[in-house]
Amino acid sequence: MEFQSSPRSSSRHLKDSWQHTLLLSFQSLGVVFGRLSIAPLFAFGTIGAGDIDSEERIHQLFSFVFWTLTIIPLLKYALIVLRADNDGEGGTFALYSLLCRHAKVGLLPNDKSTNEVMQYDEETPSKTKEDSRATRYIEKHKSSHYVILFLALIGSCMTICDGVLTPALSVLTATSGLGRSFKDISQHFPSSERARAEKVFTRYVPVSIACAVLICLFTLQHYGSHKIGFIFAPIVFIWLLFITGLGLYNIFYYDLQIIYAISPVYISKFMKSVDIRSWRLLGRSEAMFADLGHFSKRSIKVTFLCLIYPALVLCYAGQAAFISKNLGASMDIVHLSESVPNRLLRHIFRVLSLFVSAVGSQATITATFSIINQCLALGCFPRVKVIHTSDKIRGQVYIPDVNWLLMLLTVAITIGFHNISLIGNATGLAIICAMLVSTCLMSLVIALYWEKRLLLSACFLVFFGSIELMYLSACLFNFHKGAWYLVVLLVIFMTIMIAWHYGTLKKYEFDVENKVSSDWLTDLGPGLGVTRVQGIGFIYTDIVTGIPAFFSHFITNLPAFHQVLIFVSFKSSPVPHISPCQRYLIGRVGHKEYKIYRCIVRYGYCDRTRNTDDFEEHIIRSIGEFISREGNDLEALTSPEGKMIVVGSQTTDGNALIPLDGDMSSIGPESLEKNENWRSSLLDPSGSASAPIRRKKVRFTLPPNSPLRLPVREELQELVDARESGTAYFLGQSHLSVRFGANFMKRFLIMIYDVLDKNCREPPVALNIPHAALVEVGMVYVI
Template sequence: MDHPPSRTTSSDGLKETWRHALVLSFQTLGVVYGRLSTAPLYVFGTIQTKDFKSNEIAYEYFSFIFWTLTVVSLLKYTFIVLRADDNGEGGVFALYSLLCRHAKVGLIPNDTSTNEVMQHEEESTFRGKVESRARRAIKNHRSSHYLMLFTALFGACMIIGDGVITPSISVLSASSGLQRSLSEIKYSSSPDAQGAISDALKKYVPVPSACVITVCLFILQHYGTRKIGFMFAPIVTIWLLFIGGVGIYNIFQWDPEIFSALSPVYMYRFVRNINKDRWKSLGSILLCTAGSETMFTDLGHFPKRSIKITFVCLIYPVLILCYAGQAAFISKHWNGPENFNHLSESIPKHLRHVFILLSLLASAVGSQATIPASFSIINQCRALSCFPRVKVIHTSDKRHGQVYIPDVNWLLMALSLSITLGFHDITRIANAAGMAIVFGMIVTTCMMSLVMALYWEKSLFISGFFLMFFGFVEAVYVSACMLSFHKGAWYLFVLSAVSFTIMLAWHYGTMKKYEFDLQNKVSTEWLTDYSPGLGVSRVPGIGLIYTDIVMGIPAFFSHFITNLPAFHQVLIFVSFKPQPVPCVPPSQRYCVGRVGGKDYRIYRCIVRYGYCDQVRDTDDFEEQIIGSIGEYISLDESDCESLTSPEGRMVIVGTPLLEGHALIPVDDTNLVSGSTNAANNETLAIPVGDLIGRNTPVRRKKVRFLIPESSPRLRESVRDELQELINARESGTAYFLGQSHLTVRNGSNFFKKFLIMAYVFLDKNCREPPVALNIPHAALVEVGMVYII
């Protein structure tokens, strides 16, 4: 795992480190902070103009904005929540993964009998620590495990919902400024014609322009976070300088005394004179923190130091100046024309056209913050078996969290366009946006308090104070948002209900399928000891059996052997096991062991990966497996790092190097002519029919393996076993996958039937195969099994 460069190495190294941090800070403007930067477009603008009945009301609203930004965005997220990163990854599932490891509350499918193997890192990390009473109580109550999982899924749904709503409200708000500008144009026609044209512009201009900008925004996503960051960062920088300068101008032009509203006394006056309409307007004030949650969720895209530097030094002071200037303008024009509270009204007239252009560009950038956040949270859910299989593209080799998901991107675009066309009303969309923001914050507050108590091991007083203080602030805004539930906020709950059902059904189906595999697995002795008595023969080649279980023989393979009693001379049971960590170090990725004695040539390889790893998406996965088996054979009896499982000794093998000790991978062009250890020019694949004697060449491989000609480490028996492995690969490789058909047991309740039906539907319509390894069809053997759940 990469470690940050030391600050004390040298002056040049320090300079380079800070230069790199500043470059990343500049990129965060285009990705992370676009949402916060464009919030002034709709915070004051979504408050009803009738609520401003005196200049004091503007002071009171500004006081709420200042303290909300300070307490929530600055104090909570910048100085507290960002510290709870999971090895550089953020978001509610990063907090959940911390709790899975340190409070043992995970519900990820795993074989409890191999916890020593699968949980090696965390056991060694926390060895010697005394388990607290709180951790022990939560660990022993299964209901708390489900509660935490449901909380994490609910938080993920809020982030996805925010990713749908944000492009709509940001772009539509900027388009409204364009509409106002066009409606002010003076025509030479009659007053009636002018009024008709003005009404038409007000009604039709914002929506089409918003849709066009939204489509263009989502089309750009495939370029990746880094390119988009450099592309969008200058726009946000100019926008911030513009609204900050206009804010300073408005303060000195209209009301220099506006900063007296920083006193909490004005908040008290607001609460003292509260009524239903004014309480409802707090939902609009909450929008000033829109984008704070993405500071934490987008942590996988940028280091937290860069995120902190940008917010503290630029975003926070500029936003305060902007809101102060807008409040100063409103305090002098509260009895003026309609829509005086929109940001465009406070812009000097000679700068209106510049504002329109910048706001359109910045609003498109403002939507960018929540889209990568949606990609990140879905990638985490997918890796931890809580989201259907989708294709994930890693757009950076250095930052594992920078991902792009094409299917999700187009789905978000369609939903965002639907809400723009369906509502075409900023206030209604703002109600839904405020609901998504505040519920996402509450989930983070709840899980963060648990992290403080169970991971940071703070006292219950500190974690309880954090929960009560920030929970109270957010509960106030929840009550305000619920008053507008029937005016747009209901859309968020419909969208979240669909997302939550998909996640829950996929997790439930995965768990039940795994439990069925555990209950119906066959012991290894059945294959190694009793199979010869059943007339099972061995055929040349390698058989790669992909299974979820890490012990025993999967039911689908025993079903295959029963009907066709033959299997390959070398068998490798491969299991992918997600770990609740962002990345598994290459040195700890593979756990390799034997199934039965040495003479059987049957191996088990457990591939461990984190929710940011791309192990399944590599084209050279077969070479990595063969290389890890070769390393295991050479290290089997040496003093290497190993663990014991019920099946025997497991050796932890890292990613094989280009110059491995046991097998040397060589390209075709580098093969030594006439070498006795070289593989043939063609690697064959064995489909079902080939198991009874027919081998057909399918494709060529770029990588071959050689045994070192002379090595003191390799004994003769080891060399023979390695040579047999190479010869088996020469004969061909077949890939065995279980094809599951889930059915519900008779008498099951409706809820169970619904979840299983949803899982089956999602499984059949997934765009990504179960094992995304580019397996050739001629070498693939799918064995169907009926799972009665």
């Protein structure tokens, strides 16, 4: 019976949808748009007062600012780039993932057997349209794949560098405004101490306050984007109202004619007579796309179009009007605080700017978390712990290790440079490079994913690329004035990411080349001295066919394995999320009597994976469903490697295993007594018994009245009994070694990978595994 919603229910759903959008729009103020909101603090401040010599010049400068704000954040990002989201996720790697999915340009570890096994879903429609000439050309030339990956890594590294530089710049800018307030206090000191006091108040005090604010800011990150958005959004909202009112006041009080400066005639005059020192970037909007996973597209567009954009235009217009009527004044007219008309309001403004500068840094920090989470899942970043801070809103993550590293680098930059101009030069170069990379990738998305004409893609690239190249050339003139530090950070991050990707790729290729056929394992029997012990053995491997080399190495030296073996492989897909009902692929290894299964766990680059608190339960239930569904088929799925079928519905309709209430079971040496003869030395080499670990263990039972055939019920019962007997987890511990005679670059990358592998977190599948149940098998991989 088909359900049709009534008009009342439809309107209610629409109302709830808009309520959700408005809620996310409010939160995005404190997370996404904080950086754009604080741009007026240093947009005109980067230009010396001596560079503005006439009222006509300031009108041209405002026109330049207006059109930059309109072309980059509004036209490019809000109206075009946000449409190229990857199932709700944004950022450089989201664009790269779109290209990997639709143009086959990915270089992620994979092999032909993996592609064959992953073709599991019979309902997936076949590709009916022929690939375009551009798609075929890019897929054919391997060098283009490396270029696209290199662009994606460059853009990601620039976003990470921006997460280091922007918090230091924004907070130090605000505290410098407080320093000007403290400067008045130094006038009360004796003349002999006045210069020293002025230096302390204008240099050391702002830096100290900035460091304290930055430490507090990074300490709040563990609350997640949801809570931080509610905490920071009111501050940004008050700030936007303040600068909007300030802009309107200055426009009407000083120069109402400034409104006419939005004419393109003024920017054309500005570009004809532009000075290199005047080229600064306003459009700090890359985080608006990178933070898309934290908020919906509609919420970001609504917030930007209805609040952020008009507030910034009015603020810049008011500041330009103030400067145009105060040329030649002794005060520092280019700073926004000087345009505040009242001294009391000026002090309130400086305190408010300090708070909003901390909020403004939030966009770059959350964007850094999102980008690193994507790089991590796609094998381009060392293993770090990722915490999902919201169960309701996907994509909101917090990475503790990265958070504290960013804090240390940001505080070090603030103390080391303590100069807004130097940090601003490096920040501007980082933002420009990230925007230029997104323009290049977006042009490829237009041609390859949207399948538009190459002329349209070329127009997008030429139009936005030429503007951003102009900004880039201006930033490069300041390379020796702080921008060089960005190159240092870029080299460090790029070396880490390239080395990790290279080592992961070579390690996977070694596993594929040295895997053992499934027949080798199934042919082993008691006649060869191999015994099978009670319990379940989980073998984690990167390959999806055959037996991994480390497990064959283990069996060769210790000839015993469990009565039920489950080979588990995690495979990332270039999509943000995989539905739970499509996550697990189950198949057999060999004949039914061997009780050997293979499970492929698919996940997107924003999914939570490998949480053993309930992961084992999901695997057992999926295998039980596989056995039940297989028993209902007339044809047994017993091909040489086993046909993989999708299992993920986790049904409890009585056809498979039924989970009972979880109880607290001890997982320690005593729970593994039946396996003590063959692995007691592996569990505790010192011979001392470790304390049992208390954890929740879900038990299963067979459905009492289900019409299952006897062989199916027997196999399910054996699976349940094996689960009750105990579980062991096998992990391969690789040690990469370079062949004799390899070139320097290969040795260097493998050395960096080896250092990272030893110092980063353990493989995620082992994070929550009890020590007594974990078996690590070491092998040397000769690359």
